Every structure is written in structure tokens, then in C-alpha cells.
């Protein structure tokens with residue numbers, strides 16, 4: 001804990017140091033010129049801070065080239081600390097162990113039955129974290145923090161999983177407290193859409209961008225909003241609920257209690273219902289995508305219509321936030337242009353031209369790993385604020 005007077009030389013230095021560290025932590029590696037641009041600090045200040053961080057062993061500096069000119073790239077030292085990501089999905093549990101230099105050292109995923117109790121789920125997560133730390137060769141005391149993803153909203157005040165969570169039997173569970181107690185490590189919790197956004201921002205299709213929206217279409221429909229390099233959560237933690245934009249006030253009743261929400265047209269349950277009659281047997285969203293790619297006309301139509309409706313939500317988002325890029329995640333993203341083209345058409349039709357002009361709509365590049373990598377990034381993003389490295 002710093003006892004510096006705010007505004008004093010040393011507290012200013014401390015704040016500048018933290019800005020440089022945060023920029024490098026989130027980018028993985030940056031040249032000194034990029035750090036100066038990203039933080040607004042002068043080249044001389046950045047140079048001094050980098051020298052200091054190098055002498056303390058916090059960062060490593062390597063010669064590289066940038067635009068044909070010699071440059072020095074700065075990244076965090078690999079042994080500066082270990083971060084752990086745990087992602088509870090609708091059908092899987094995935095854990096990753098990484099270092100602050102953005103290397104994933106160990107990663108594993110196993111199926112998770114949606115009916116599993118919270119206690120069984122945490123038992124398995126605890127064992128998997130211990131096993132992967134062993135595999136990576138690091139003791140538990142090297143872990144700076146754990147990022148935990150859950151497929152539902154977290155109540156900001158209480159830390160409890162909200163009632164509309166996708167995992168039945170987990171309502172009212174305090175996932176962060178539960179895992180922190182078991183592992184004796186600090187745990188940061190967030191929902192899957194926010195973590196998908198962070199994952200793509202730091203490791204995937206959003207690298208180098210400070211403003212983007214990640215839209216996850218699965219059982220539910222949610223979005224993670226990155227504004228100025230930070231996830232925007234809102235005071236109650238519910239920002240980004242794009243799935244509950246009203247498209248038709250006389251439409252089907254939604255799990256939120258309203259009618260005609262976007263989710264009631266494009267959530268996987270609704271899409272699968274449309275196809276049940278003509279496709280007997282077990283259908284899943286990824287199977288629908290596969291059939292569409294093989295030319296099944298019904299599946300192609302359902303995916304195209306979903307794209308148009310998602311595009312209406314994206315157009316609204318675009319008018320409000322003007323993101324540079326919208327990244328589509330979840331199983332539907334695997335459909336590629338079958339879903340992306342209708343999304344782009346709707347954006348062109350419904351968004352104001354000045355907001356749509358600079359927007360690109362792309363699929364995520366991390367697939368099912370987006371959330372667990374986002375959980376690693378969550379720890380990196382939060383650690384400076386608690387006085388850590």
C-alpha cells in the first residue's frame with residue numbers, strides 16, 4: 001500500500017509505472033514507441049520506466065524491427081507470475097494455466113453435464129487446477145490470481161450467480177467465494193460473454209483494438225463490450241444484455257419475462273425448435289451449422305434469418321457505442337459467411353451510415369477457448385488495481 005501523497009513526484013511515478021505495466025500486460029509485448037502512444041507518456045519517460053522494470057527483472061527487452069526500423073520490444077518476464085483461468089460452460093469445464101508473458105503453459109477441457117451440482121463442478125475444477133499447475137511445473141504460491149467464467153450474470157453486490165443462469169441448481173451459488181476458499185487464491189469472476197470479449201481482445205480477433213463488442217450466440221445471447229481497452233459492466237454488472245433487445249413486442253415470451261427479445265429468435269433452443277419437425281433425432285447448433293455447410297436448405301434458411309436478426313441487434317449496438325469491430329462467438333460463428341453476410345446486410349440497412357462505415361463484423365478466432373483465455377486476461381486486467389505487480 002502506497003503512502004505517497006497524491007500528486008507527489010513518487011506517486012506520479014508509481015502511476016506512470018502502472019500504466020506502462022498494464023499496457024504491456026494486456027498486449028503481451030509492445031515496442032517502446034507503442035507504449036508511448038498507448039499510454040500518452042513521453043518517449044523519455046517510457047524509456048526510464050522500462051530501464052527500471054528491466055533492472056528489477058519484471059520485464060525483458062529484446063531487439064526487434066518495427067516498420068523496417070530497429071526497435072526494442074518489451075514483454076513481461078515469464079517467471080513474473082502465473083495466472084489460472086477456469087471456465088464453466090453449459091456443457092464443458094475448461095482450465096488453462098498461463099504466464100504474464102502470454103504463454104499458455106497447460107490447458108485441458110472435459111465435458112460437464114448440465115445437471116451436475118455446483119459442489120461436484122467445483123470439486124472437478126479444483127482437481128483440474130491442481131493437476132495443470134503440476135504439469136506446468138509451478139507451485140500454487142506462484143499463482144497471482146484465478147479468473148473464473150460462469151454462463152450467467154453475476155450480481156455485483158453479492159457475488160452470487162443470478163437466477164437466469166444456464167446451469168440449473170447453481171442459482172444463489174457464490175462461485176468466486178467458493179473457488180477462492182478451495183484454492184486459497186484470489187479469484188475474479190465474470191460472465192462468459194465478458195470473458196469472450198477479453199479473450200478475443202488480448203489473444204484473438206480483437207488484438208490491437210481498444211473498442212469492440214463480442215457477441216456470443218449459444219443457449220442465451222449476450223455481449224461483452226470493450227470501451228477504451230476496458231470491459232464496460234455498468235453499476236449492476238448487466239451491461240451488454242443484447243439478447244433482450246425487443247424485436248417484436250407481440251413475439252414469443254422470453255425467459256426474462258418480456259416478449260419478442262432477440263434471444264427468442266436466435267437462441268439455440270428457438271433455432272432448434274424451428275428445425276425439429278424436418279430433422280428427427282438429436283439436433284445441436286453445431287450440427288445445424290454442419291448441415292447448412294453441406295447444403296441443407298432449411299438449416300441455411302434458419303441460420304440466415306438468425307443472422308438478419310442478430311444484425312438488427314448489432315445495428316442498435318453500433319448506433320449507441322460505435323465499436324470498431326464486432327466479433328461473433330459461440331457455435332453459430334462456425335457458420336462463417338452463412339451467418340456473417342446477413343448480419344452485415346442488416347447492419348448496412350439499420351445502422352446510421354457514420355456508425356456502420358468503420359465497423360467490421362468478423363468471427364472470433366479462438367472458438368471454444370475464448371472464455372478460458374479471457375479468464376487469464378481478466379486476472380491480468382484486474383491485478384494492477386489491487387496493488388499487485
Ligand SMILES: [Zn+2]
Nearest residue numbers: 244254256261
Ligand atoms: Zn428477454
